[in-house]
Amino acid sequence: MISRPSNSAREGILHRYRDRLPVTDATPMFYLGEGETPLVLSRRLAERVGCERLYFKLEMCNPTGSFKDRGMVVAVAKAVEEGAKAVLCASTGNTSASAAAYAAHCGLDAFVLVPRGNIARGKLAQAVAHGARVLAIQGNFDAALEIAREISGRHPVAMVNSINPNRIQGQKTAAFEIVDALGDAPDLLFIPVGNAGNITAYWRGFVEYYQAEIAARKPRMMGWQAAGAAPIVRGEPVENPETVASAIRIGNPAGWKGALAASNESGGAIDAVTDDEIMAAYHLLAQEEGIFAEPASAACVAGLLKAGPSLELAEKTVVCIITGHGLKDPETALADQAEMTEVPAELDAVERAMALT
Ligand code: F0G
Numbered sequence: 001m002i003s004r005p006s007n008s009a010r011e012g013i014l015h016r017y018r019d020r021l022p023v024t025d026a027t028p029m030f031y032l033g034e035g036e037t038p039l040v041l042s043r044r045l046a047e048r049v050g051c052e053r054l055y056f057k058l059e060m061c062n063p064t065g066s067f068k069d070r071g072m073v074v075a076v077a078k079a080v081e082e083g084a085k086a087v088l089c090a091s092t093g094n095t096s097a098s099a100a101a102y103a104a105h106c107g108l109d110a111f112v113l114v115p116r117g118n119i120a121r122g123k124l125a126q127a128v129a130h131g132a133r134v135l136a137i138q139g140n141f142d143a144a145l146e147i148a149r150e151i152s153g154r155h156p157v158a159m160v161n162s163i164n165p166n167r168i169q170g171q172k173t174a175a176f177e178i179v180d181a182l183g184d185a186p187d188l189l190f191i192p193v194g195n196a197g198n199i200t201a202y203w204r205g206f207v208e209y210y211q212a213e214i215a216a217r218k219p220r221m222m223g224w225q226a227a228g229a230a231p232i233v234r235g236e237p238v239e240n241p242e243t244v245a246s247a248i249r250i251g252n253p254a255g256w257k258g259a260l261a262a263s264n265e266s267g268g269a270i271d272a273v274t275d276d277e278i279m280a281a282y283h284l285l286a287q288e289e290g291i292f293a294e295p296a297s298a299a300c301v302a303g304l305l306k307a308g309p310s311l312e313l314a315e316k317t318v319v320c321i322i323t324g325h326g327l328k329d330p331e332t333a334l335a336d337q338a339e340m341t342e343v344p345a346e347l348d349a350v351e352r353a354m355a356l357t
Contacts, residue, residue: 013173014073020176020208021074021169027081032105034069035173037061039181039319044288049304051313055186056322057178060293064126065325067198068098070174071167076102078166079158086111088157090137090144092194092247093123094324099160100130111157113137113144118246120294122328140241142252145195162197163254171198175205178319185215187316190300192323193223193232193259193270194248200258202321203266219319221268223259224303226296230272232259244275244332247296247324273302281305282332285322292326292333 012031014023023029038061042054059067076099079087086109089099096112096119103110112127116136127134137144145161152159162168179185185206191199199221209215225233229241229249238251253259263270273281278295281302285291293301300320326333343353351357 012073013070013170014077017173017176021173022078022166023074024081027077028106030073030077030105032069032073032101033063034073035062036177037174039178040291042289045284045301045304048284048288049308049313049318051308051316051318053186053317054304054313055182055317055319056289056291057174057319058291059174059321059323060297060325064094064097064101065122065328066094066098067171067174067321067323068094069102071162071170071197071201072098072102072160074170075158075160075164075166076106076108079108079160080106082158084156084158085109086157087160088148088152089113089160090141090148091119091123091161092141092249093119093328094247095161096132096134097123097126097130097328100127100132103132104130109133111135113148115140115144115249118249120246120329121331122325126328141195141250142237142241145254161254162195162201168197168201168204168258171201172205172208174321175202176209179206179209179215182317182319185209185217185219186319187217187219188222188268188311188313188318189219189321190222190224190304190318191321192245192248192296192299193225194229194250194253194296196223196232196253196255196259198321198323199223199262200255203258203262206266218266219268221262221266222300222303222307223263223268223270224299225270225272226278226299227272227274232256232270233272243278245278245295245299246329247294248299269307271303271307273299273306277302277306282326286326291322293322294324294326294329295332297321297323
């Protein structure tokens, strides 16, 4: 059999879910490895929260290390279809890494606006490596998004933030995968909330599968903001959002309405967890499950630990969305333990240091 020179026409979410995406005959079909992420059964956290069927959807296993790739493949494919030569986004880091990678794959220029000093080093490294033009805005994400919106209105650049509906379309495919893997929707879905595009996308995916009778139920959507950046919980924008979880350091989310709709229509909730709770969950995930996620992703696990006792989870199926990889933010990982134990290159010294003698 003669194999085709490219896998790109037949793999990935553009192909697999084309009937449920805005894919036309003119849409370029390509694939960087996005989608089909693992759904991993919890071992030790499941015991802690008293829930046997607790799963982690490892969206950190997407090609650039975050869920953004699902939305980006659709947004960039549509941008190419429409003749764009450049893409633009504001980002706390992951969107910029993803936009830069997909733009490189398609030969487009990428412009990314990031809040100066508040983006994890790994994410910056990704944008730089892929050849994006990175502008460090002297302001926060909300200010950068405002400027990006203005620029995309004035210049022929494709805006690839989640206000681009193609991003939401692509990201809803994660909900499809969860239903496909479990045979139905879970009872509860725990997800971090920043600009609020992803919770909007998951809800859309679950509703679509329910309406198509592929799923018999819809999950309660449990969204988690960081306490210092919790505008939806507080009911008003936060002017100076602050949190260790830099990915969700957002004071005026563009997807505010979508997040509220997801929470209200599903009988769920949007609530907040403190930085201490986020960091405790971050360490538990890494040390009790072997999952190295970034702090923003740990926010939903912190939410599960906080709300779990009142939710009677024993008989429930629960999924936590692990949105981004811990390697993106090595500084946070090493913050508590920057110093390593130095030992001479001698057998007995190493044995002593290991407390084996
Ligand atoms: N988790 C991670 C790792 C993220 O990077 C983000 C958002 C979220 C959760 C929240 O998702 O914004 O759809 O509610 N990151 C964006 C960015 C804002 O620019 O990379 P959301």
